[in-house]
Structure formats: structure tokens, C-alpha cells
Amino acid sequence: MGRILVIDPLQRHESFLRQHAGKDHELDYPESVDACFKALKNRGYDIVLICFDEQHAEDQKILQEVQSQLVHTPVIIFGTHLEAETIVNAVKKGVFDCIVLPTSGEKIRLVFSRAIEHRQLRDEIDYLRHDQGFVYDFNKIIAESAVMREVMATLKKFAATDATILMTGETGTGKSFLSGLVHFNSGRRTKSFITINCANIPETLLESELFGHERGAFTGADKVRVGRLEQGNGGTVFLDEIGEMVPSLQAKLLRVLEEKSFERLGGNRTIVSDVRIIAATNRELEDLIHHGSFRQDLYYRLNVLRIHLPPLxxxxxxxxxxxxxxxxxxxxxxxxxxxxxxxxxxxxxxxxxxxxxxxxxxxxxxxxxxxxxxxxxxxxxxxxxxxxxxxxxxxxxxxxxxxxxxxxxxxxxxxxxxxxxxxxxxxxxxxxxxxxxxxxxxxxxxxxxxxxxxxxxxxxxx
Missing domain, CATH: 1.10.8.60 (Helicase, Ruva Protein; domain 3)
Incomplete structure (x- = not known):
């Protein structure tokens, strides 16, 4: 359960949000913008939702104020009149996601779940830091054993390159954190670091999540969606549980690795995105290849720089x-x-x-x-x-x-x-x-x- 602040003074979508998210999350719905800002200062939130139904300059000011007060809290904009340009500009300003209404309850729950997971990932990263102000630093990571010192030395070399990385190891060994360590010590540190768990997103939604979709691509696709690979242009995309990705999406990911390009779902315009891929798995990809559930050519493209994280x-x-x-x-x-x-x-x-x-x-x-x-x-x-x-x-x-x-x-x-x-x-x-x-x-x-x-x-x- 997460605590969500909804900035929608006219309360146009309150019943819809409470119907589809009120059982799983606690929704705060202040009656005015001033009350919203007061709540921001006095309470802790996992997500902030901002209604962009009317395109006014005030919306941008609200977004800027929220992001300045809650630097690490995912911000999501939503509304029935979100244009493609608005969505793209919002993403560039660091908005976590955009929801175009009407949409399904499943989509609402997925976006909220992913945002809370993103927030929790930041919390998980904190416990391996020495204090809240700690910046990713190889010299301050807790690595007392010889095997972990070797891992750190290897990752430090990997961070100096731009090549694809494949991380293997059991669940809970720190793959998510160490992928962030590599990103924030690389030449891409000032750009986006985006994490996607391929096992947590339904197959029908993962393609849209990764590559985005055009208006009319499927039922309910009323607006353009910018995918994570496009949002991560210039930065790093961490694909956790890569072994759970279905072969049809593996083929599209292979093209991204080879050509740095793709098309949105339902579109024909080629989009170029310069992203570094760090993939992780707790499964034996060689066995998946043998059984025909993982592409051998994708494996070779991912397995450029490989690192195994030892269990505790x-x-x-x-x-x-x-x-x-x-x-x-x-x-x-x-x-x-x-x-x-x-x-x-x-x-x-x-x-x-x-x-x-x-x-x-x-x-x-x-x-x-x-x-x-x-x-x-x-x-x-x-x-x-x-x-x-x-x-x-x-x-x-x-x-x-x-x-x-x-x-x-x-x-x-x-x-x-x-x-x-x-x-x-x-x-x-x-x-x-x-x-x-x-x-x-x-x-x-x-x-x-x-x-x-x-x-x-x-x-x-x-």
C-alpha cells in the first residue's frame, strides 16, 4: 500500500481513482492547490499525481514546485487532454509517467505499482550507502570479502566503457543497486537511469512499456505513449529478470542493441535512442537457449561484459x-x-x-x-x-x-x-x-x- 497525493482541485476524476486504486492505496485529495502544497511539506508520499486536464501555465508551476519539494518522489501527470507534446515535455522534465484517461483499472494499478517499486528501489539503495547524502562511490561500498573486492574492481572497469553488461546471480544479491553504481560512475551519469523488471509486467503491457505506442495501436490507446527506451535516450536502462522476456520482444530488443532504433507499437516512424543496456537474470540463460525460450543471438549481444554476483x-x-x-x-x-x-x-x-x-x-x-x-x-x-x-x-x-x-x-x-x-x-x-x-x-x-x-x-x- 502506498500513500498518494492527488493534485486535482476540481476533483474531476476522484471517483475513478478511488474505484481503481482506493483499495490498494491511500489517496489524499486536498480541496485546493494551497492545501496540496501544505500537505507536501507536512506528510510523506510515495507518489504525487497532478491533473493536467486544462493546459494552463499554472500546471507547469505546480509540477515545478512539487519536483523541487520532493526530489525523489515519482510524479505522474494524468488527464483526458494530454497531447503528445505535453507528454514528451513532461518526460524531459523528469515526470515518472503520464496517464491518459479514460484507461483501464489494470493500467492504473500497474503504473502505481511500478512507481512505488521505483521509490522502494531508492530506499533499498540507501541501505548500502553510509548516509543519506552518500553519492555512488566505489570506495565506499561494503565489500570486505576478496570475491566482492574483485567484483567491485571489475565493475569499475565496466563503468568506464559504454558496452552492454549482463549481470547474473541469485535474487537479492544486489544487481539493481550495482547497475546504478555502474551508471552513476559512467559518462552517462547526468542522463536517465531507468529500471524495468521484465517479470513484474504482463506480456501484453511490456512491449508498450519498453517501446511505447502510437494512438490507436490497440483498444484504449487514445494517446501517444513514450516508451522507457525512448525516455532513457543518452542514459542507461536496467532490464531485470531478462530471462522472463518473451521471444517476440527479444527480437525487438536485439534490434535496439544492434541499431539503437525501434518503432513504437502501432507506428512506422523509426525512433533512434542511444541507451546503454544492463541486463540481469537469476536464471541460466544457456539452459533457456537450449529449451528454445531465449534467443541465442540476443544472448551474444547481451553477453559482452559479464559479471556474476556471488550469494551472501x-x-x-x-x-x-x-x-x-x-x-x-x-x-x-x-x-x-x-x-x-x-x-x-x-x-x-x-x-x-x-x-x-x-x-x-x-x-x-x-x-x-x-x-x-x-x-x-x-x-x-x-x-x-x-x-x-x-x-x-x-x-x-x-x-x-x-x-x-x-x-x-x-x-x-x-x-x-x-x-x-x-x-x-x-x-x-x-x-x-x-x-x-x-x-x-x-x-x-x-x-x-x-x-x-x-x-x-x-x-x-x-
């Missing part, structure tokens, strides 16, 4: 400093005074295989920090899915510690833990967690407020 279990020297950094960041957000980990917790971290890699490490620490009421994270608040790693560590505890851990929990504690586990397993998406628990989203939201559960990706004021 193969860079154990990084685990403790990463855990401490993540904890420092999390407790600042929670406003709690937790300074470190008990020794047995660090032993467990080093013994555990971390199948979810960095993402799992962060979730485990965040959950423990929420539950902890001392100044050190204790083993009783650590929950790992692999019980064998926990078993080895718990055997080393003193009898007093074992007795404390084996104390009977209260029903309230059990209920809270069940909710936390469901949220963690579903990426902290409340709707999915509610489905997993077999309760309504409203009931789950009541329990979340009752137990004081929070997460850094959720709006600060709920």
Missing part, C-alpha cells in the same frame, strides 16, 4: 559489516537505541546460508529491531527459515539463555509473530499478506495498528 553465503566477510550498517539505518527510522548484536546472533548470521541474500538479511534485522527492547539484538528475536543454522547456535547458549528462550509466549506475541512472518513472506504487501492469513485487508490493517507494526517502505503517517 560466499562473501561471509561482508555479513557482519552489512548487518551493522543495515541495523544502524533501520533503528534511525524506528527511533530506537539499538547499538549492535549479541555475539550468538552474529554467530548464527555467519552459519546461516542466506537463501534470500541481502534482502533476507535486511528483513530479518528489521523484524528483530521492531521486537527488541534492549540495546542489542538478541537471539530470541531472530527468526530464520533454516532451522539447522539456528539449532547449532542455540546449543551454544548457556542454560539460563535456553530457559529464557523456551519460556511460553503469550497469545498476543504469537499473533504478532504470525502477522510479521506473513508480511515478510509477501514483501510487506498488506493485501497479499491478508490473503495468506485468510483475513480481510481491513482486519489485517487493524491488527497492524494494534501491534504497532511498521515498515520503512510504508507511509510514515498511516
Amino acid at each position: 553465503r560466499e562473501r561471509k566477510d561482508c555479513i557482519v559489516p552489512l548487518a551493522q550498517y543495515m541495523l544502524d539505518k533501520i533503528v534511525r527510522d524506528l527511533k530506537k537505541k539499538i547499538v549492535g548484536f549479541a555475539p550468538d546472533v552474529l554467530d548464527a548470521f555467519l552459519a546461516y546460508p542466506w537463501p534470500g541474500n541481502l534482502r533476507q538479511l535486511k528483513n530479518v534485522i528489521e523484524r528483530a529491531a521492531i521486537l527488541e527492547d534492549t540495546d542489542h539484538i538478541r537471539m530470541q528475536n531472530i527468526v530464520l527459515s533454516e532451522k539447522n543454522a539456528l539449532g547449532v547456535t542455540r546449543m551454544q547458549h548457556s542454560s539460563a539463555d535456553v530457559k529464557q528462550q523456551e519460556s511460553v509466549p503469550t497469545l498476543k506475541d504469537l499473533e504478532r509473530e504470525v502477522i510479521l512472518d506473513a508480511l515478510e513472506q509477501n514483501g510487506w504487501v498488506q493485501k497479499k499478506a491478508a490473503e495468506r492469513l485468510g483475513v480481510s485487508p481491513r482486519a489485517l490493517n487493524y491488527k497492524i495498528k494494534k501491534f504497532g507494526i511498521t515498515h520503512r517502505s510504508w507511509p510514515r503517517h498511516r
